[in-house]
Amino acid sequence: MILHRVAKENYNLLYSIGLxxxxxxxxxxxxFAEFLRQAYGWRGGLLIISALMANIIPVGMAIKFESHKNSRQRNGFQSVPSSPQGCNEGTESNSSTSQDTKGDSSDEIGVVRTIANSLRQSxxxxxxxxxxxxxxxxAYNMVWSGWHSFLVPHALQRGISVRNTIIITFAAAIGNTFSRVAAGFxxxxxxxxxxxxxxxTILNIAAILCDVYFDNYYAMLVTTCISAMSIGGRSVLNQLVVRDRASPEKFDVAYAVDQLSVGFGLFLGGYLCGMIADHFSSYDATFKLLACIDVIVLLLIVLVRYRPKSNPA
Structure with a gap:
């Protein structure tokens, strides 16, 4: 949201670098946390990490936007003039009774009309x-939640050692970081x-299916890196798709609705994947579910891709 207001050029690249x-x-x-724990104990380590996070406060305070007056003029808002001086007090007192009787109904109608007009213009x-x-x-965040939640249990269930599982997660982290920068670039x-x-999305579907049907450490190492690249890159691309599709002056509302969808997707994805894993006693079933959900994502994004937003007349 902040970057949307301050970045005039190279927004995609800056946003991806931020993520x-x-x-x-x-x-x-x-x-870093393990180093702090050994040097200062877990309490001291948490204090140092929290102090580092506190730097967000002065950095956020240093960001400045346009003045409130200028932003209102830019968006086409005008202040409502006050009632003219010297109005006839008798006229006001005579009309006050009739205004009170109509006040409730007119207020309700005004609210309904305002909401209806806002929806029509949205x-x-x-x-x-x-x-x-x-x-x-x-749907994408269902995949995000399920994949991140059950990657490590999936590897351990296959008998992969803890050391090799850590290597797999390290490869995933590298792929995740690289894909975010690449997506912005x-x-x-x-x-x-x-x-x-x-x-x-197509790449991730192929990687997940290969991971399910090829029970091999090196194959899982490669497919995990590819899936991490796909999922990490799409976390950037998802917001960019929303920004490109939304009207610039209405992006704030679109972003809020998008984040609401993120929350529901993360919750439902983790819940369903865990339920499937418990039911079939296998994380392969969970990853098959993730592939099916990503197929739905693919169908939806194809619709968005080939139905571009029409320019208003």
């Missing part, structure tokens, strides 16, 4: 395919985010 902190944190924070109404984007967000000028999202 690389997730992958970098997966690699560095556990090592992207959700003017661009019906835009609602499909939030379906993509919901490619979409900054070379390819549309929705097209790259479609390609990454």
């Amino acid at each position: 690389t902190g997730y992958g970098v944190g997966m690699v560095l924070v556990p090592l 992207d959700f109404y003017m661009d019906p395919v835009f609602n499909v984007v939030f379906g993509v967000t919901f 490619l979409t900054n000028s070379l390819v549309k985010p929705v097209t790259l999202f479609l390609f990454a």
Whole structure:
């Protein structure tokens, strides 16, 4: 949200670089936390990490936006003039009674009309395919949650050693970080985010199916890295697709709805994947479910890709 307001150029690249902190944190924070634990104990380590996180506060305070007055003028808002001086007090007192009797009904009608007009002018109404984007967000985050939650149990259930499992997660972190930067670089000028999202979805479906049917450590190492690249890259691309599809002045609302879809998807994805794993006593079944969900993501993103937003007349 902040970057959307302050970045005038190279937004895609800047946004992707900002999100690389997730992958970098997966690699560095556990090592750093272990170092702090050995040197200062777990309490001291947590205090140091919390102090580092507190730097977000002054950095956030240093960000400045346009003044409130300028932003209102830019968005086409005008202040409502006050009532003229010297109005006839007798007229006001005579009309006050009739206004009170009509006040409740007129207020209700005004609220309904305001809501109806807002909906008619929103992207959700003017661009019906835009609602499909939030379906993509919901289903994709189901895959995100299930894959991250059950990657390690899946490897351990196959008899892979703890050491090799750590190597697998390290490869996933590297792929995750690289794909986020690559997504921003490619979409900054070379390819549309929705097209790259479609390609990454196909890649992840193939990687998950290979992981299910090839029970081999080295195969899992490769497929995990590919899936991490696809899932990490799509976490960037998903927001870029929303931004490209939404009207610039209405992006705040679209972003809020998108984040709501993220929350529901993360919850339902983890719950369903865990339930399937318990029912079949196998994480292979969970990963098959993830592949099926990603097929749904693919169908939805194809619809978004080939039904571009029409320009208003």
